Amino acid sequence: MQHFLDIHRTDPAELRAMIDAARRMKAARGGRPHGAPDDLQPLAGRMVALIFEKPSTRTRVSFDVGIRQMGGETMVLSGREMQLGHGETIADTARVLSRYVDAIMIRTFEEATLEEMAEFATVPVINGLTNRTHPCQIMADVMTYEEHRGPITGRKVVWSGDGNNVCASWLHAAGQFGFDFTFTGPPTLDPEAEWIAFARARGVRVAVERDPFRAVEDADLVVTDTWFSMHDPESARERRHNQLRPYQVNEALMARAKPDALFMHCLPAHRNDEVTSAVMDGPHSVVWDEAENRLHAQKAILRWCLGV
Ligand code: CP
Numbered sequence: 001m002q003h004f005l006d007i008h009r010t011d012p013a014e015l016r017a018m019i020d021a022a023r024r025m026k027a028a029r030g031g032r033p034h035g036a037p038d039d040l041q042p043l044a045g046r047m048v049a050l051i052f053e054k055p056s057t058r059t060r061v062s063f064d065v066g067i068r069q070m071g072g073e074t075m076v077l078s079g080r081e082m083q084l085g086h087g088e089t090i091a092d093t094a095r096v097l098s099r100y101v102d103a104i105m106i107r108t109f110e111e112a113t114l115e116e117m118a119e120f121a122t123v124p125v126i127n128g129l130t131n132r133t134h135p136c137q138i139m140a141d142v143m144t145y146e147e148h149r150g151p152i153t154g155r156k157v158v159w160s161g162d163g164n165n166v167c168a169s170w171l172h173a174a175g176q177f178g179f180d181f182t183f184t185g186p187p188t189l190d191p192e193a194e195w196i197a198f199a200r201a202r203g204v205r206v207a208v209e210r211d212p213f214r215a216v217e218d219a220d221l222v223v224t225d226t227w228f229s230m231h232d233p234e235s236a237r238e239r240r241h242n243q244l245r246p247y248q249v250n251e252a253l254m255a256r257a258k259p260d261a262l263f264m265h266c267l268p269a270h271r272n273d274e275v276t277s278a279v280m281d282g283p284h285s286v287v288w289d290e291a292e293n294r295l296h297a298q299k300a301i302l303r304w305c306l307g308v
């Protein structure tokens with residue numbers, strides 16, 4: 001059994017194998033209804049706990065549906081309603097859950113919670129987003145890019161906006177899959193230096209460019225995310241909006257990227273803040289495929305974790 005905690009902590013060959021498996025499993029479904037089971041039922045007889053300390057639409061539904069397609073069962077738990085939210089330690093929770101379920105997916109605030117869960121669980125633990133990273137999302141994003149445009153290796157990905165948890169996992173992917181990454185945003189919202197250093201140490205070009213129009217020149221993919229993440233303090237909302245407004249992804253910005261550049265957003269989007277509706281609903285956008293591919297990518301991650 002193996003945990004899936006972060007892209008930078010997972011072997012690149014294994015990441016590649018997971019993306020390829022996700023594409024094969026998607027193809028094998030042959031477009032049948034999402035509620036229909038897969039021919040292969042590798043999770044038959046298995047139970048997966050899905051723990052949420054923050055809201056979710058995609059992560060919750062895509063894990064739940066994907067596990068059921070593979071013959072498994074799920075239990076969706078809210079951190080607040082568990083004893084976890086009332087003083088029981090994460091370590092004790094991990095020990096107990098490991099006696100009941102076959103895998104644990106957790107969406108939490110502090111990375112330390114995920115770490116403690118992984119340290120004390122004797123079943124695989126999957127990171128469903130922390131304040132610092134969102135690896136399942138970027139596995140789906142890499143899959144989506146490659147579905148549309150072929151290998152992501154050697155391409156130029158530009159992130160415009162807040163250097164947040166989703167941006168962090170993109171930097172990890174840049175290092176592991178071998179593509180160039182440009183961040184454009186205000187200096188106060190730069191990605192963590194540690195993640196930039198990780199990608200650079202793996203030999204890819206990472207640029208920080210304050211001018212969004214210069215940043216997107218030659219971009220194969222433009223990505224953004226909310227200006228205000230679930231862990232950000234309400235008091236910062238207005239300041240962030242003011243700082244990030246120049247980094248909105250709109251038609252003028254997309255026009256400066258390569259003509260066949262794609263646009264991605266992990267969603268939920270705040271239309272006409274970080275991205276205009278014209279871009280979200282326009283010809284560059286692959287956001288709905290991106291959302292669907294959470295399902296397929298996570299199924300491959302689960303099979304890798306469980307070795308099934
Ligand atoms: N992108 C993503 O993780 O969405 P949810 O917050 O809806 O799970």
Ligand code: NVA
Pocket residue numbers: 129164165166225226228229230231266267268
């Ligand atoms: N950066 C966002 C991503 C949501 C999927 C957040 O953490 O709220």
